[in-house]
Amino acid sequence: MFYISEVIKGDSELDCLVSELDAFQRELYPDESNHCLNFSSVSDNKLRCVIARDKYGVPAGCGALLLQEEGFGEVKRVYIRPEYRGRKLGEQIVTSLESLALENTCHQLRLETGIHQQPAIALYRRCGYVVCEAFPPYIADPLSVFMYKNIQLTL
Template sequence: MFNISEVDKGNSDLARLVSELDAFQSELYPAESNHLLDLSAVSDEQLRCVIVCDEGDTPAGCGALLFHEDGSAEIKQVYIRPEYRGRKLGEKIISAIEGIASENNSRLLQLETGIHQQPVIALYRRCGYDMCDAFSPYKADPLSVFMRKELL
């Protein structure tokens, strides 16, 4: 059994998970195609974060939602530790993030991921996200995949 909860961006478990994700992505993509988010550079009002933990409260994964001034929001930092993959935790994280977006009246969710992360692209597709063009602040990049979903 896994539980998911919202945490402050300064949470130490979140910081460890994000550090693992950043290291993973840094191996896959060159710096100019690696769109890492420095959580400390974003205001508390702009960012909401979740972590999922196992029964022993060991962090298994995380995700974040970055709110934009135009009312849209961007999914960031979705990561599941390798030993926890294949247990539908990504779907739990996406569902929690979508709930936070709905509570905050954000109806358009967007994301950027990389072409070398096919399992996460498949996750987003299962969750109803469609491919789209690059959105601000991104520019088209042959190593990036852009997706979006309109919430009801």
Template sequence: MFNISEVDKGDSDLARLVSELDVFLSELYPVESNHCLDLSAVSDEQLRCVIVRDEGNAHAGCGALLFHQNGSAEIKRVYIRPEYRGKKLGEKIVSAIEGIVSEKNSRLLQLETGIHQQPAIALYRKCGYEICDAFPPYTADPLSVFMRKELP
């Protein structure tokens, strides 16, 4: 059984997960194609974060939601520790993030992921996201995949 909850961007378990994600991404992509968000550089009003914990309260995964000035929102920092993959935690994180977006009355949810992250791309497709062109603040990048979903 897993528990998903919202946490402050300064949460120490969240920081450990984001650090692991940064190491993972740095092995897959060059710096110029690594679009990592520094959570501490974003205001509390623009950012919401979630974390998944197992029954023993160990942190298994995380995700974040960045609200843009234009009313859209962006999924950021989704990560599942390797030992917890295959347990549908990605779907739980995306669902929690979509719930937060609905609370804010945003309808457009976007994301950027990388071409070497095929399981992530499959997850987002399964959750109803479609490939789209790059959106601000990004520019087209051959190592990036941009996706979007209109929420009801």
């Protein structure tokens, strides 16, 4: 069992998880294909972050939502520690980010991930995301996969 809570971008546990993600991605991609968001470069009102914890309160994963203009949001920094993978935690994190997006009147979520992260691509497909062309501020990159999902509040 996991529980997900929102945290501020400077949270020390979030920083630790993001550092683990950065190290993982540095092994897979050259610098020019690593499109990591530096949280300090984003204003507090444009970023929503979550941490997933196990039943003992140990951080198991994280994710972030970058709020953009015109009702768009970008899923960023989704990461699950290896020992917690395969337990549907990714789906829970993505669902949590989608709820935050709806609270912030987003109608479409987009994301960029890498071609060497097939489990992540499969996660996003299971969550209803489809492959698309690169979107601003990105340019096409042979090591990137771009995806989107239209979201709406269901009553």
